[in-house]
Amino acid sequence: MGSSRNLTLYVDFFSQPSRAVIIFCRVNEIEADVHLVSLRKKESRQPPFLAINPLGQVPAIDDGGFTLSESHTIMRYLAATRKVADHWYPEDLEKRACVDRVLDWHLGNLRRGVAPYVVHRELAPLLGRTKNPTLAAEAEACLKQSLMTMETVWLKDSPFFAGGSQPSIADISSACELQQLKLLDKEESGALLAPYEKVKAWMVAVEEFTAPYFVEVHGELEKLAKILQDRRKSEAEGEVETAPKL
Amino acid sequence: MGSSRNLTLYVDFFSQPSRAVIIFCRVNEIEADVHLVSLRKKESRQPPFLAINPLGQVPAIDDGGFTLSESHTIMRYLAATRKVADHWYPEDLEKRACVDRVLDWHLGNLRRGVAPYVVHRELAPLLGRTKNPTLAAEAEACLKQSLMTMETVWLKDSPFFAGGSQPSIADISSACELQQLKLLDKEESGALLAPYEKVKAWMVAVEEFTAPYFVEVHGELEKLAKILQDRRKSEAEGEVETAPKL
Structure with missing residues (x-):
């Protein structure tokens, strides 16, 4: 239409x-x-x-x-x-339900893991808040459980979520969510994702399917990630740094 | 169909x-x-x-x-x-989107408030877990913000969510979520809901529209709520109680 x-x-x-x-x-x-x-x-x-x-x-x-x-x-x-194109949100009622299911799962699980984890491990001071280790730990458990669900359920038998050979809106949404982990220390985000081979391959597949837009739209996030990484390096070397500009 | x-x-x-x-x-x-x-x-x-x-x-x-x-x-x-009936999940694309919007909001807000609040204020010991005041406080803030959104946005101009004169699946879902507060001490849940007149009227309206099923389906929850309330009373009176049976 x-x-x-x-x-x-x-x-x-x-x-x-x-x-x-x-x-x-x-x-x-x-x-x-x-x-x-x-x-x-x-x-x-x-x-x-x-x-x-x-x-x-x-x-x-x-x-x-x-x-x-x-x-x-x-x-x-x-x-x-x-x-x-139909694959983004299929007309077929069963296929559509499989996409809706992942979208709803995302809000109750993946979002609840990634968002507070990144805030309480990294972003809180930039937002005028205080990092809270209890909330970070709760979010970490939820994030790891969500990654395990992605690896062993959503991506068990297909390259994209919801059983498709082409991505749906659920893939775009979850891939953008996971990109938020780029704001963490590279070693930390690398270690978080390391056990999940299918998740890492899926991230590449979503980026390729939506090229060049996925990379373009994440340009600002990548810039901030670099500023934060440089600041961590300076801090580790004992240099005094002011808070980076978002 | x-x-x-x-x-x-x-x-x-x-x-x-x-x-x-x-x-x-x-x-x-x-x-x-x-x-x-x-x-x-x-x-x-x-x-x-x-x-x-x-x-x-x-x-x-x-x-x-x-x-x-x-x-x-x-x-x-x-x-x-x-x-x-169409009002539960309308065919009209704008009306449907208004229902979807509340359903998604629920998962990211109301659920994130109610569920951990009830666990960390009340249910944790029954589930073999420990009450965590930090998680209870985080959930309380989210719950109160969600109640305010219900009162001032979803119910601002209509008796049911999503602008309808009849309920949608979003009303059923949120009403069942809020009923979970019955497991708290009556004074506590009463105080939580007290400022929200429209929310309280809406709860009654959902119950009446879905009669007798709303009350029937909440029978088990009401029984547990009574057991918990009786236990609190006994504890306040200094009697020794074993954990109630779920």
Whole structure:
């Protein structure tokens, strides 16, 4: 289905669900204006954006006056209202349910692991918060369980999630989530992912299938990852560093 | 749409997403065999059930050989394959997106508040775990933020979530989640909900719309809530009590 509506995406490139929606739009040639909402400047909590999404979270969209949030919901909606290849969100009810299942699992498991783990291992000071080891440990257990589920269930018999030979929106979403681990120390993220050969091959496959957009959209994250890695190196060498600029 | 397939629900009545699926089936007269999987006896982690759901979680379904898990996914799938009134999961793409949005919000917010809060304020010893005040405090903040969102966003202009004058699967799911607070001390759960008049009215409306099933399906939870409340009273009076039987 085509649409003549004007679509605006409200995103921050440091938000993993924002990146998923942008990649989904670019790979499917869905025309959209991209409006940056800086999480660092707390723009998502200010009235102009709250009129778009009263929850104060990115991503959100405005599709000809119809506003919507939650990245999985946005991708489901765009798959239904734009011309999008079937494998991203299949019409077949069983295949669709297999994608929905992974999307829901992601929110209750992978997100609950990755997001607080990265915050409480690394980002907290940049966000004006304090690292909390209890919350980091809880998140780590959830992250490791999620990686094990990816390796032994979702990717057991197929190169992409939900049993497909081509990716779905669930693959884009989870791959963007895992990329957040790039903000950790390289040795730490390497050790976390080391046991999961299928997960690592799947990350490459998602990046290749969505080329060049996956890499492009992660450019800002890669820059921050490099700044953080350089700072860790300086700190290890005993140099005094100011907090990096997000 | 009808279906001649044999449907089996795998559930535990102490699991809030299990209860949501059962209520949804009963209120829509969806024929199903109900197979109990005891979380207390760890049956969800044993091979017979892992063949149905390798994630080891309830609810799950077997629909004529097609197995599926994640309560929101199951309700979406059943709404599409059975004869179900449109308001539960609307065909209209914008209305459907509004329901999906709340379902996704629930997993990332309300569930992340209620479930760990109840565990770390009350249930942990029954589950062989230790109450953790840091995790309870984190969950409490998330729960209160979620209640505020329900009061000021989802229920701002309508008696049910997602803008409807009739409930959707998102209402059933969130109402079952909130019922979990019945396991807390009555004063504590009363104080938590006190500021949220619309939420309290909505709980009654969901219960009435799905009568008599909402109350029936919560029978086991109510029994446990009473046992726990009696135990608290005995403990306050200095009597020695053994752990209650789940």
